[in-house]
Amino acid sequence: MKELKTKLLKQRLYSLHSSLGVFISLFMYISLFFGIFTIFKPFITVWEKPSRHFERIDSTVTDYEKILKAIISNPNYPKNNIYIELPGYFDDPAIKITHRFMPANYFNPYTNQKIEAKNELSYLGGFLNHLHYGRPFMIIGKIIFGLIAIGTMVLILGGLMLIIKMKFNNKGRNGQANFSKWHRKIFLYTSPIFLIIVLTGALMNIGYITAKPLTSIVTKGESNDIISFTSSVLKPAQVPIKSLEEEVKMLSISKLIQKAKNINTSVNYQKIKLINWNDKTARVQFIGYNPYKPFLNGVYNKEKVLLSAVDGRLIKDIRAEDSAWVILFADAFYFIHLLYDVDIFTRIFVALLMGLSTFAIGFGMLLWLERKAKIFDGKVVFYHWLGRFSLAIMLGVIPSTAILFITQWLLPFDLANKITIQQIIFYNSWLGTLVWSLYRLNSYKAAKEFLFSGGILFILASIIHQIVSGFSLFSLYESKMFDILSVDLSLIILGSILIIISIKLPKNRESAKFFWNKKYTRST
């Protein structure tokens, strides 16, 4: 009886996993695919803008006073709580001056001149990020992607249970067995981090919406907006300091940066907050990320040094561990998903893990399709709507995304409604790949064509960028614009890999049987 129950549980678990997986995997694949681009968003946002094509310099050599003078000379500009984002923050080489109630101003740290980018219509990095979590379809898209994340968690946990409960044979001698093996093995290794990322994704997309009733109960009906409720704890507002209305000379910001660097040597300063500037009560707060304390700072929590702007006296030295446990917990929880301040190696590591997960999803989908295709084996071409649809979703997205990169530099930057045109071209080209995958009876050929065209288009995107921007790979290297150079090189490498894969992939079902089982075929 117990044996029968276990068998039934396994069967139910397996059918739930495969039926839910087929539906969810397509959405999760999209989220992961664009998520990988989002990991490198800081680099892409610099690459996409002509106004950011200059070298990133050390934050202490800039003449901040000259820049500030240009801003503060406007009598309408508030003198309290002005933020200076230092060059290199989110890889932007420009200096950004912001105030909560004023539009942002950007300056070139070399020339100290204001960057006039009103006609520079550009939103590539932001759009890729939006596609990652369903934002283009507004609240409906966010809810759908949130539900997909919840479904993915069910799939991961169910999959792990299946691995424990069922005895899978890892020595399969056909494509189906190999797809099953790779699907399981890859996910087994990536699942710990993938699960955290999916959990935080679900929380951000759907958790905040559904927490409304709970927030209302906790606050005894005072508020039902979880973001407003938590931000008072996670980002506590500072007590305002009353200005004495006595104008005094401020110390040089570069000198103050140096002082702050001497006080906390391990932090990478990103922002400076100017409080009551030019007043006797003036203070400067240096805010940054400490790379030696990952998971403890970098999201809500930041290390801060508060100095007097009049005499440079230390007022407060706030370290990551000084914050309340709730803030530390929130930072640890969101750190691996948001990757706000981390270095390039951590980004590459997470991107590789997510890239592997997209392959695992692909193998899962292939496993399901292979099972269906077997029925028609030798009789007629397998022409299943889901197969064609997933082909367009999973591989058709590659040339469409490449087109997005191409149009970024091919369409004039001052073209009215450029962003809308660019996005419409992207959506329609993606839809066009669905037409193509249905048109081609041989799906292997269609897959090869998508990969090949995607590869060519990604390389072309880099070439077009070099021509239009006027910066070749060599001149980018010479001008030390390494962030932009890295994007161009990545596009070329990605394109080349896609072309190689497209050449190596099988042409038809017969050669596919041999391709997916090369090891066995060779040994026999």
Add this chain to the structure above:
Amino acid sequence: MSKKVFLIFLFLTQSLVYGHNLFMNVYDNEDNTIFIEGFFSTGEAAIGAQIRLEALATGEVLYKKRLPIENELTIQIPIEPYTIILDGGPQHQIEKEGIPPLGGFLKEISKTEKEIKEIKIKEKEVGIKKITIILIGIIVALTLLSLTIVICAKNTNKLISRLEENKQ
């Protein structure tokens, strides 16, 4: 049942629509002055946000000042119709109709209505261009979708006939 689901959905999504907004409270002191205060939806005071009174007829700025540390301002009511604006930076502006003084406004809106209409027409034109682009995009998308149905039907028929041929 579907009505209930819709209401739950509306209840759950409401916070996203109204999250992190600015709020402005305006009170009539009934002595020809108004009292203004500003808040964020988080409950935080909007200290530093600019309060502006603009003439309805000309758009002329009649008064402007940033909310002080006390987060409140008492302002003399202008003699002509006006709007109160709490300016929290780009895309964060809220407007309220100005409260009239005791005995009503001395000046009335007159000739500039035509100018206001012209501005509105210009704004509409920009919007129309975007709508045209989106419409073209939707037409292309619908054409592609219809093409998928046609191709799918054609290929399916082809495969069915092949299958039947194989059977024979």
